[in-house]
Amino acid sequence: MSADTCLSSAQQRLWFVWQLRPDGNEYNVPRATRLRGALDVGALQRAIDRLVARHDALRASFPTVAGAPVLRIAAEASVPLPLTDLSALPTAEREAALGEAVARAALAPFDLESGPVLRAELIRLAPDDHALVLTFHHIAVDGWSMGIIDRELSALYAVMVADGDDPLPAPGRSYRDCVAAERRLLESPRRHEALDHWRAELAGAPLELALPTDRPHPTTPSFAGDSRAFPLPPELAEHVDAVAARYRVTRFQRWSGSQLPWKPTGTRRGRWVARSGRRRRPTGSPRESPSDRYSA
Template structure:
């Protein structure tokens, strides 16, 4: 009797032998359909653009670079794919050939200090240029020439034909082919065993039957499709989706980074589980919710035949954690670890299929199933040595955010970098900076004692505690001045007459206007006998007029007696 995994391998083997190879116009994969729909809902959505820059130092051969770039386009069908619509759904159309050139922007005529800032300004603009999914191409390349021996290569691809892993494949193969062409050698890249359209057909064949039902049963039992994380934000969520985003980062020192790794080793947990558990504590403390769902990406390349391909393979898993009952951090780590193992064991279900089957409450301004993502990033792309030049690749911040908040952990020589990508429509930079500071405090506490209950883990460092408990509560006021309130306000009128003194429901009064109205009313009160020891009843709703009446009474020398309009009844 064959197992479901044996069936999958046999279907993949048939594709590799070309027995069921798709035509040049075939159905899109489930991930591509999701990207296509997101592009339709928000045309030109920069959050769906993937970009990387390659800094090239040394004597560059532009012709060899262009040949290398074109050879990669020729090699990968995904880079020649567009998406015509058929009966309301996208199809993959693979062009048999596609000639692409590398655009050049020469910045060498600028003063040397201005070249790099200008190149980065161009990068920020160019990565946001929309793609046309139906006409293509869905890959662009721009080379910014800063000097004869200094270039910046920008590669931008739409997410519908690429993912993070693919960007690494793209950059490495361009570098390897460039090396071959500049040295006069034949390229040594191995022939691809299959193309992305083969994978898409295989994925659709596998998205049925008992194996799929078993996987879906796990997710039905595991997830609450209607749960929504309600993080407090600086502004209310807009009715429409706003993907404008920014990033803020901190670096944990090497000592703390090492301590986190050692904690994982002692407890038999991974660094992924340690960091995600701490992130869950942070989310619970901010939201007040115990039931948390966080998304995390997986490469989706469970077989070696897929590792060298460019295309959209990445899948998204939803990891649910329960912080009710105030568990210890050690217990929470174990729960997160088990949740991750279960999710990874059932990762073959495309995220789009989960959404289709679980049918979460859908809102255009909220992501389904989860709103926050956690990513433990692998090592940066290592490029092969190329004689005569030095190449370094770096991902590009496209100025957009696919989710409300994404925490990316990436190990560097200086320590562990924590990057928060956030939607600027919801959060200010200061708020996100405070979040990361609180996460750092949590991590510092758990490496000292993982047995602490999550409710007692500190968020604030000593400086913030002193600010909140002491500085902000220092309410002492110097009352040595004998000036009255009307005199103090009159002095402010003389200093800043045109500054806004009052604002209420869209209306404002400057200090000059407030003083003039109060004086007018004070004269009317004096004419009616108001003076020292005379009480003036004020029956007014909260308004600008109420403040004018209060100040006028004091200017007239009387004392005001406010009445609550809600408690006053007439017979």
């Protein structure tokens, strides 16, 4: 067990939310992968354990000491890989049962005080058809690091099947190193410069989004949201890219800022002004801090 240390800023926010809703699952990060063909379950278990051994963030827990959370890294940890066998079900019922099993695994809450921050489950539909469900808490991973996890787990399983050694180079730095680097940055003069900048930029910004809604907002968030995907017409995508290049911003920044130039009636911006009574409003989006890239 390594010495306790402080959390990163992102982890502090997620820990605080977890304290408010310890039974919540909105920050679960599930990954379900269909595995067709012969599967060596023992090799898969060893590959998962080796993955956890490589990355200290996957061995983390966040107990409270003297009223404040600390980051505690276990020296070693093994992630159980329970098997749920659906192969005895009629073929027509297996896919529905698989969906239910994946949802149960993905939605179960985590206990950040004692850990772990990663759960694994193997679901068998047939001798040559499985689904691997890995569920992480967002306090340990993000979308960027999930790409690393996918690549490394695949490579580790391949060598474990052949009884080989870990072929991957050691991570360049630990998560604890990244947290320490962020802490030094926050204690430097740059922190005060950044605070002064954003206080000036956000001065006078509205504190409440005053828009009419189709139903009252609940007192307690339900997190029962949804998403919609739609393709952009090629000509619109080209226009967005051209404007983004002109102003030296990303496509995402341009698309997010497409509502910023105020225009009069008949436009989305004009409707915003009419409904909210404001000509300025802040927008925000999640981002990762340098300390989140622990696997780099």
